[in-house]
Amino acid sequence: MADDGLILNICSATKNASDTAHKKPSIRAQVKEVGGSWKERNRVRKAIKSQIKKSAKSYVPLEHDYNTAENGGYDLSSNNEITQKKFPKNKSAFARVENSKEVQEKSKKSGNAITTTQPHQVISSLFTSNPTIPPIKHNNQQNDNFPSNAPVDDSNSFIGMGLDADLVAHVKEKLNAEKPTDIQCKAIPLLLNSNNISRNEIIDLDVVIQAETGSGKTLAFLLPIIERLIRATKSMKSDSPLTRSLGTLAIILTPTRELAKQTLSVLESLLSIPPSKTTNNRLQHWIVPGIVNGGVKKKAEKARLRRGVNLLVSTPGRLLDHLQNTRSFSVENLRWLVLDEADRLLELGFEETLQKIIQMLDDRSEAYQKINQKNCLFDSEILPKRRQTILCSATLKDDVRRLAGQNLFNPTYINGTDQRTDKVNKGHSTHANNSKLFTTPNQLKQKCIVTPAKLRLVTLTAILKSTFKRHSESISNEKVIVFFSCCDAVDFYFDLFANAGNLEQDSDNDQNVSSETSLISTVIPNLMMFRLHGELSQTLRTTTFQKFGTASSGVLFCTDVAARGLDLPNVSKIFQYDPPTDIKDYVHRVGRTARLGKDGEAMLFLLPSEVGYIDSLEARGINTKNVQVDTVLRNLTPMKPSEYELEATSIQLSFERYVLSDNQRISRARKAYLSYIRAYATHSSSEKEIFHIKKLHLGHLAKSFALREAPSNITNIESKRSKKNHDKITQKKFPPTDKVIQIDRFKLNNTGLAQKRKLDVNEFAVGSYKSMIGPTVKKKRKIK
Numbered sequence: 001m002a003d004d005g006l007i008l009n010i011c012s013a014t015k016n017a018s019d020t021a022h023k024k025p026s027i028r029a030q031v032k033e034v035g036g037s038w039k040e041r042n043r044v045r046k047a048i049k050s051q052i053k054k055s056a057k058s059y060v061p062l063e064h065d066y067n068t069a070e071n072g073g074y075d076l077s078s079n080n081e082i083t084q085k086k087f088p089k090n091k092s093a094f095a096r097v098e099n100s101k102e103v104q105e106k107s108k109k110s111g112n113a114i115t116t117t118q119p120h121q122v123i124s125s126l127f128t129s130n131p132t133i134p135p136i137k138h139n140n141q142q143n144d145n146f147p148s149n150a151p152v153d154d155s156n157s158f159i160g161m162g163l164d165a166d167l168v169a170h171v172k173e174k175l176n177a178e179k180p181t182d183i184q185c186k187a188i189p190l191l192l193n194s195n196n197i198s199r200n201e202i203i204d205l206d207v208v209i210q211a212e213t214g215s216g217k218t219l220a221f222l223l224p225i226i227e228r229l230i231r232a233t234k235s236m237k238s239d240s241p242l243t244r245s246l247g248t249l250a251i252i253l254t255p256t257r258e259l260a261k262q263t264l265s266v267l268e269s270l271l272s273i274p275p276s277k278t279t280n281n282r283l284q285h286w287i288v289p290g291i292v293n294g295g296v297k298k299k300a301e302k303a304r305l306r307r308g309v310n311l312l313v314s315t316p317g318r319l320l321d322h323l324q325n326t327r328s329f330s331v332e333n334l335r336w337l338v339l340d341e342a343d344r345l346l347e348l349g350f351e352e353t354l355q356k357i358i359q360m361l362d363d364r365s366e367a368y369q370k371i372n373q374k375n376c377l378f379d380s381e382i383l384p385k386r387r388q389t390i391l392c393s394a395t396l397k398d399d400v401r402r403l404a405g406q407n408l409f410n411p412t413y414i415n416g417t418d419q420r421t422d423k424v425n426k427g428h429s430t431h432a433n434n435s436k437l438f439t440t441p442n443q444l445k446q447k448c449i450v451t452p453a454k455l456r457l458v459t460l461t462a463i464l465k466s467t468f469k470r471h472s473e474s475i476s477n478e479k480v481i482v483f484f485s486c487c488d489a490v491d492f493y494f495d496l497f498a499n500a501g502n503l504e505q506d507s508d509n510d511q512n513v514s515s516e517t518s519l520i521s522t523v524i525p526n527l528m529m530f531r532l533h534g535e536l537s538q539t540l541r542t543t544t545f546q547k548f549g550t551a552s553s554g555v556l557f558c559t560d561v562a563a564r565g566l567d568l569p570n571v572s573k574i575f576q577y578d579p580p581t582d583i584k585d586y587v588h589r590v591g592r593t594a595r596l597g598k599d600g601e602a603m604l605f606l607l608p609s610e611v612g613y614i615d616s617l618e619a620r621g622i623n624t625k626n627v628q629v630d631t632v633l634r635n636l637t638p639m640k641p642s643e644y645e646l647e648a649t650s651i652q653l654s655f656e657r658y659v660l661s662d663n664q665r666i667s668r669a670r671k672a673y674l675s676y677i678r679a680y681a682t683h684s685s686s687e688k689e690i691f692h693i694k695k696l697h698l699g700h701l702a703k704s705f706a707l708r709e710a711p712s713n714i715t716n717i718e719s720k721r722s723k724k725n726h727d728k729i730t731q732k733k734f735p736p737t738d739k740v741i742q743i744d745r746f747k748l749n750n751t752g753l754a755q756k757r758k759l760d761v762n763e764f765a766v767g768s769y770k771s772m773i774g775p776t777v778k779k780k781r782k783i784k
């Protein structure tokens with residue numbers, strides 16, 4: 001790992017006017033220890049460290065950094081000059097000796113002059129001792145770019161499918177939906193029950209809908225439900241009208257609160273049909289939509305449920321809570337149970353809650369039917385005679401369907417992308433079978449960039465800068481989502497891009513990251529930044545979701561909480577800074593762009609050790625085009641592309657200076673770094689070959705968090721602190737987030753632990769510190 005074959009550079013400060021207040025150590029220790037065993041080198045290092053400590057008690061502690069023998073490194077001496085350490089093993093390091101002064105000059109000009117209080121900081125160079133990027137096979141299979149999730153021109157119209165004329169007119173006006181999409185053509189007639197006639201009896205089969213992201217699955221299940229309720233209203237005699245007091249007729253379950261809110265808003269717009277021009281009737285007037293959602297007070301929800309919510313959108317945990325505790329919650333007449341993003345809902349973590357929900361719904365409707373043999377709704381031919389279950393997702397594969405099949409009645413499987421699946425399958429006949437393939441929108445341009453760990457941060461900066469180029473005073477009208485693996489990383493990068501461009505400002509004047517929903521970046525001028533993750537307060541989450549949805553341009557930093565189902569208008573690019581921990585999430589993340597036939601672009605960041613992931617994606621039918629790092633970095637200096645290394649170094653240095661100048665910022669960076677590693681350990685066992693924690697170069701990785709510390713430093717500091725905090729943490733299940741818990745490589749390697757704890761956490765707080773503090777008591781196995 002990083003610590004092997006080290007050259008230790010320890011230098012005391014040289015005299016400097018700003019340092020006169022301090023008494024400086026008299027020794028100048030400069031050790032270049034190449035030979036000898038590790039133990040010997042370590043002993044020398046410790047001896048020198050303690051000598052320096054003794055002679056500089058009142059002095060700012062010496063900061064040092066380890067550089068590998070091949071490494072070039074910048075030495076920031078106290079006279080504010082960067083001088084290159086001469087490492088004989090690497091000639092190219094000398095080449096940068098002259099450049100280093102230029103970088104410093106440049107920094108001064110841009111107001112980024114080094115103002116470090118530390119006497120010496122040795123900073124490894126960005127462009128040396130990076131691992132070589134393995135050759136990447138180019139896939140010749142090209143997408144034809146024909147939009148695969150757009151409405152179908154030669155399709156049957158909505159009216160032709162049997163939908164009410166007023167409803168169709170309203171959908172056209174409100175949602176601009178005139179022609180149905182492929183999946184709507186297939187699903188709506190089936191769910192309207194026009195053709196499921198068996199033995200002269202109309203049967204409502206359970207339905208599994210799988211179609212690409214952004215192909216209109218929500219309308220595919222909502223329109224038939226509303227249509228059938230409208231038909232039921234028409235068929236009712238005026239003396240027995242339908243009312244909201246019938247209780248809940250349909251439940252739509254979603255894995256996240258944002259998706260629940262979005263579905264509710266689609267429902268509300270669908271139900272706002274104006275009175276019919278011909279009859280002047282509002283047939284849907286009695287249908288009340290509503291939501292029960294985690295993160296808000298239950299009292300108001302209970303009151304609404306008591307009055308009757310006919311179409312209820314919910315997240316699983318809160319629904320179970322109401323089923324168990326709200327006595328007035330009436331589900332006896334339930335006709336539809338929709339599991340949106342069903343594969344996520346059926347995953348471990350939600351699965352148990354879901355089983356309980358289904359069990360309670362079954363028990364209640366059975367008990368009710370025994371007492372009320374006659375019921376107008378049960379007798380009606382128009383509504384399903386039994387509770388119909390609908391499963392819906394872009395990534396429903398055989399394993400999930402098998403799992404779901406236990407609770408489904410004769411499920412019918414509708415695939416919105418049959419033709420494409422066949423086509424893709426032919427191209428991969430050797431290693432793919434249909435059940436393993438995922439389909440992404442045809443018109444979506446998918447790219448990947450293999451970046452050495454040290455260059456990750458500057459590469460992200462370069463990509464964002466070139467995306468949000470300034471056109472005179474305004475910024476390009478782009479909307480971009482950047483996905484990170486954990487909440488702490490989102491918080492760290494959000495703060496970094498918001499405040500690091502203004503180095504002269506002290507931390508007290510930083511834009512407030514904890515309470516603001518959006519901030520203007522100081523790194524990329526005029527760029528509006530947003531963030532979303534599962535550990536934010538519900539109010540912040542809701543406002544961010546709404547604000548980013550309506551913004552004309554901006555970047556959203558988020559975790560997978562925003563990966564599924566969210567229909568954020570006009571998102572043009574998706575950057576996956578951290579690869580997803582589950583390949584299914586790749587499909588959902590990139591699906592936030594290229595929706596409903598529109599163009600879109602997605603870029604996946606990989607480390608050189610992770611290139612195997614490109615093959616995994618290909619085996620699932622997903623082809624990405626490789627982009628070279630230096631091509632991207634050259635955009636930093638469009639006028640002088642050859643000077644990109646200088647500019648990249650300058651940017652990296654300014655990020656590091658920003659972080660290292662304040663304890664709170666350092667702590668945020670460390671927390672993000674640790675959480676990233678924890679999240680890394682949650683990759684599924686099938687991907688461990690590619691994403692193994694042992695393959696991470698922790699020292700290089702630290703640079704992508706603008707940290708200069710060697711990994712052993714980080715872990716030591718954190719473990720010392722964690723010992724202090726240990727008792728408090730174990731007493732309290734969810735300690736305040738500024739406490740730090742121990743990072744233990746061996747525990748991280750134990751995927752079982754990381755995976756288990758991940759599952760204890762709601763809503764994608766993966767890898768964050770809360771996610772690591774789950775129940776520690778093993779459940780006793782029941783002996784049958």
Ligand SMILES: Nc1ncnc2c1ncn2[C@@H]1O[C@H](COP(=O)(O)OP(=O)(O)OP(=O)(O)O)[C@@H](O)[C@H]1O
Nearest residue numbers: 176177179180181213214215216217218565567596
């Ligand atoms: N037939 C249609 N014509 C025009 N617009 C439509 C049509 N059907 C749906 N839309 C719009 O397309 C967008 C995407 O729809 P929706 O969110 O239902 O996609 P989805 O398939 O559920 O995607 P995901 O898998 O990401 O959840 C929405 O804004 C919706 O209003």
